[in-house]
Amino acid sequence: MVKSSVEDWLCKLRTNVKTVFGMPDYEAYLERHQRVHPEKPPLSRQEFYTQYLKDRYDSGSPTRCC
Structure with missing residues (x-):
């Protein structure tokens, strides 16, 4: 039981x-996806990170403050 609480932490x-x-x-994406879209298969880990990078850097807006 101790191991489980350490792993949780x-x-x-x-x-x-x-x-x-x-x-x-x-992991948070998978949990939310299961709650919100249980009928759809989730993105693979690679697809998830690729989509994140695309959304962040291909948006056309600055990604830094100065």
Whole structure:
């Protein structure tokens, strides 16, 4: 049981670190996708990150403050 709580804590820590640095979280995507679109297959990990990069850098708007 202790191992499970440590793994939970590490998972939450990883999610928070990714959020701080603006990185997408594939596991959070999978959880939300299952809740919102259970009838559709989710993107693969590679497709998810490719879509994230495309959305972020091909938008035509600046990606930095200065």
